[in-house]
Amino acid sequence: DAKTTQPTSMDCAEGRAANLPCNHSTISGNEYVYWYRQIHSQGPQYIIHGLKNNETNEMASLIITEDRKSSTLILPHATLRDTAVYYCIVRVAVTQGGSEKLVFGKGMKLTVNP
Amino acid sequence: DSGVTQTPKHLITATGQRVTLRCSPRSGDLSVYWYQQSLDQGLQFLIQYYNGEERAKGNILERFSAQQFPDLHSELNLSSLELGDSALYFCASSVVATASDTQYFGPGTRLTVL
Numbered sequence: 645d646a647k648t649t650q651p652t653s654m655d656c657a658e659g660r661a662a663n664l665p666c667n668h669s670t671i672s673g674n675e676y677v678y679w680y681r682q683i684h685s686q687g688p689q690y691i692i693h694g695l696k697n698n699e700t701n702e703m704a705s706l707i708i709t710e711d712r713k714s715s716t717l718i719l720p721h722a723t724l725r726d727t728a729v730y731y732c733i734v735r736v737a738v739t740q741g742g743s744e745k746l747v748f749g750k751g752m753k754l755t756v757n758p
Numbered sequence: 759d760s761g762v763t764q765t766p767k768h769l770i771t772a773t774g775q776r777v778t779l780r781c782s783p784r785s786g787d788l789s790v791y792w793y794q795q796s797l798d799q800g801l802q803f804l805i806q807y808y809n810g811e812e813r814a815k816g817n818i819l820e821r822f823s824a825q826q827f828p829d830l831h832s833e834l835n836l837s838s839l840e841l842g843d844s845a846l847y848f849c850a851s852s853v854v855a856t857a858s859d860t861q862y863f864g865p866g867t868r869l870t871v872l
Binding site for chain 2: 676678680685686687688689690693695731744745746747748749750
């Protein structure tokens with residue numbers, strides 16, 4: 645599985661956009677970029693994923709660079725409830741019979757301040 | 759609410775004992791994954807089942823076993839418990855088993871071994 649690099653922590657002001665970077669310079673062409681977050685000790689929460697194109701859903705936007713070596717998760721209007729550990733995961737597309745596990749790194753702690 | 763349920767929420771037991779953790783996947787999901795989260799190891803993949811059959815194994819100890827039943831719920835059995843087994847145990851489910859198929863996590867079971 646390709647390795648990802650995230651900052652250890654980041655602060656953001658409430659109401660502002662939070663831009664969370666992730667480097668995945670060894671990503672392969674068939675590997676997806678996934679973002680999850682974990683609030684305190686709750687179960688990891690799926691946010692968004694993408695392969696090549698930028699993606700947007702009700703929670704966030706995912707911007708993937710053209711060379712796919714890095715990506716940015718954007719929370720457009722951060723709230724206090726967005727304070728969490730955010731995980732950027734690169735996941736290989738295996739054929740049936742392989743493992744589709746998620747490999748979590750240490751993640752990045754985002755703190756949204758009032 | 760992800761739709762994945764786990765019971766019990768908390769479990770306190772003694773060393774040497776055996777416990778069973780239960781997971782009910784989201785309606786329609788065929789694949790179930792188990793993860794362990796301890797303070798020093800982070801989130802680690804343990805084992806995956808797909809439609810009743812074991813599909814992949816991760817860092818699962820021989821003292822641990824799992825199964826997925828015909829109704830697709832899954833159980834993780836932990837035996838000869840040691841202090842180091844104290845951790846959060848999460849179950850996740852997905853519709854099928856591909857890398858573009860999102861895994862949704864349950865709220866977890868917190869196991870404390872005294």
